[in-house]
Amino acid sequence: GGSVKRGKMPEGEKMGQRKQEEEQQQKEPEREGLIEFYGSYQELFQFFCSNTTIHGAIRLVCSKKNKMKTAFWSVLFFLTFGLMYWQFGILYREYFSYPVNLNLNLNSDRLTFPAVTLCTLNPYRYSAIRKKLDELDQITHQTLLDLYDYNMSLARSDWSTLSARKRSSRSLLHHVQRHPLRRQKRDNLVNLPENSPSVDKNDWKIGFVLCSENNKDCFHQAYSSGVDAVREWYSFHYINILAQMPDAKALDESDFENFIYACRFNEATCDKANYTHFHHPLYGNCYTFNDNSSSLWTSSLPGINNGLSLVVRTEQNDFIPLLSTVTGARVMVHDQNEPAFMDDGGFNVRPGVETSISMRKEMTVRLGGSYSDCTEDGSDVPVQNLYSSRYTEQVCIRSCFQLNMAERCGCAYYFYPLPTGAEYCDYTKHVAWGYCYYKLLAEFKADVLGCFHKCRKPCKMTEYQLSAGYSRWPSAVSEDWVFYMLSQQNKYNITSKRNGVAKVNIFFEEWNYKTNGESPAFTVVTLLSQLGNQWSLWFGSSVLSVMELAELILDFIAITFILALRWFRSRQQHSPPGPPPNSHDNTAFQDETPGLSAPHRFTVEAVVTMLPSYNSLEPRGPSRDGEMGHE
DSSP states (O other), rough: OOHHHHHHOOHHHHHHHHHHHHHHHHHHHGGGOSSSOOSSSHHHHHHHHHHSSSOOOOOOHHHOOOHHHHHHHHHHHHHHHHHHHHHHHHHHHHTTOOOOEEEEEEEESSSEEEEEEEEEOOBBOOOOGGGHHHHHHHHHHHHHHHOOOOOOHHHHHHHHHHHHHHHHHHHHHHHHHHHEEEETTTTTOOOTTTTTOOOOGGOOOEEEEEOTTSSSSEEEESOOOOHHHHHHHHHHHHHHHHHHHHHHGGOOOOOOOEEEEEEEETTTTOGGGEEEEEEEETTTEEEEEEOOOOOOOSSSSSSGSSSEEEEEEOOSSSSTTTTTOOSSSSEEEEETOOOOOOOOOEEETTTTTEEEEEEEEEEEEOOOTTTTOSSSSSSTSSSSSOSSSSOHHHHHHHHHHHHHHHHHHHOOOSSOOOOOOOOBBOOOTTTTTTHHHHHHHHHTTTTTHHHHSSOOOOOBEEEEEEEEEEEEOOTTTTTTHHHHHHHHHHHHOOSSSSHHEEEEEESOOOSSEEEEEEEEEHHHHHHHHHHHHHHHHHHOHHOOOOOOHHHHHHHHHHHHHHHHHHHHHHHHHSOOOOTTTTTOOOHHHHHHHHHHHHHHHHHHHHHHHHHOOOOSSSSSSSHHHHHHHHH
């Protein structure tokens, strides 16, 4: 009985021991762990508002006893937050629009002289096609006589030869009769009878009709000017004659000295190594100076004496008057390794006049990629470059038209290079190519073919701004000795002094040249700076404040995940699967026990770990022997 009493513990000591254990257990969670999260959203929000460096956030919790102030600061805080992000949206929209700044630089350096192309402005009556041209002139003579009662004088007329060719079904006359000139009135095209009564020619328009191969559909090409109509009609048949030549070299009858009497650059005489020659269907023989990339001309000084000076012949002998109605020469200034498109950038030089052309060089460098749709070298443009030159926008546009021409019409237009496997259009082989060409040309101008959208501007291009001055040359007092010297040196036969020659001077106006460059107007650094300005304006905070807000978002996500996981586990614990059929009650109790005992087991383990040692079970106060003796 005594041993049982000695094993008992007084109730007061038990209560003290339990209180000590509870205090130790309460102190234990106060130790900080590696990662801790708040128990609720309210604790998280209250801690953030009380400790963040974002201005105005603390007003959401410090005045929680005054609901009106809390509501006012809540509305003001979130309204400010919305306005700031509205400004952020404007900044992002401006950034992703990729604006650019235009940089204008003025450079001073030795200037590379551009390429200069000079054409006679009149197609030559080449010997290889002379007979067919004479036949075409005779047909045109008869056409003008029928339409306008105009008797055109021809230097070469061989009516017997023409009559013999009429008997051939495939002769030039046969094809010209298939596409005759017609008069048009009130939107109706009618054929002109051979013996028509006298009518007012001003009430009629003139043109010609191009029909499909089966004559089911026709294209009406009409002109208000009879000069334009005759010239276009003659050019159409002239191109067919040129296309029948198997080799274009047969048209190479260049006579440089007979066209260009004098050539000087930087006071030095030009030679054949300084120019190249090509033939243009409408502008005749053309000569390009300074196109050799191995030895380009450079200008050290501006002025008329440090440029290119040419004396050219403008008198028309043995040319085609129905094809060209002007006299003089045509000049174009362009960059090296670029084709000379005389229709676009050229201008005419008047005979009997000295034309002084001053140049100013201007380079443009665009930003590619997202900043513009320019192309570096044309490799990313879906159009094959048919020219043996570098990419330009005009090269791409003409190549696009020629490729569509070869695909749609089965042949290529004579003015542009040949695609692979194609041949030039000729109505002896392609009967209805004219109908197809004019229909396609109308679609091309209306951008139905999409060439103007496919062909993009180059990112780097060089242009020359030109200004011209004119003066009479040679003057009235000097023309006698000038023409005499030309006749002695160049064997120039003087027939028309005033319209016989012209002089051209091309030079740099100044030593400086302008470069137009682009730079990004809104970079990443600029974007971050603008975002920081807006953040400081609305909340008066810094980058660390942004990190605090990011930390709040991460804590919010983590708490949401933990609470969702607890909810999911508790739902599994409190919703066990039902007992199997025909089972006893004790089995169901055994299945339910583990799920319910899990939290209690965790608590018990915690209490066990906090039990006092064996020595602490000894009663406090007097020694054990004394106690026993007392008993």
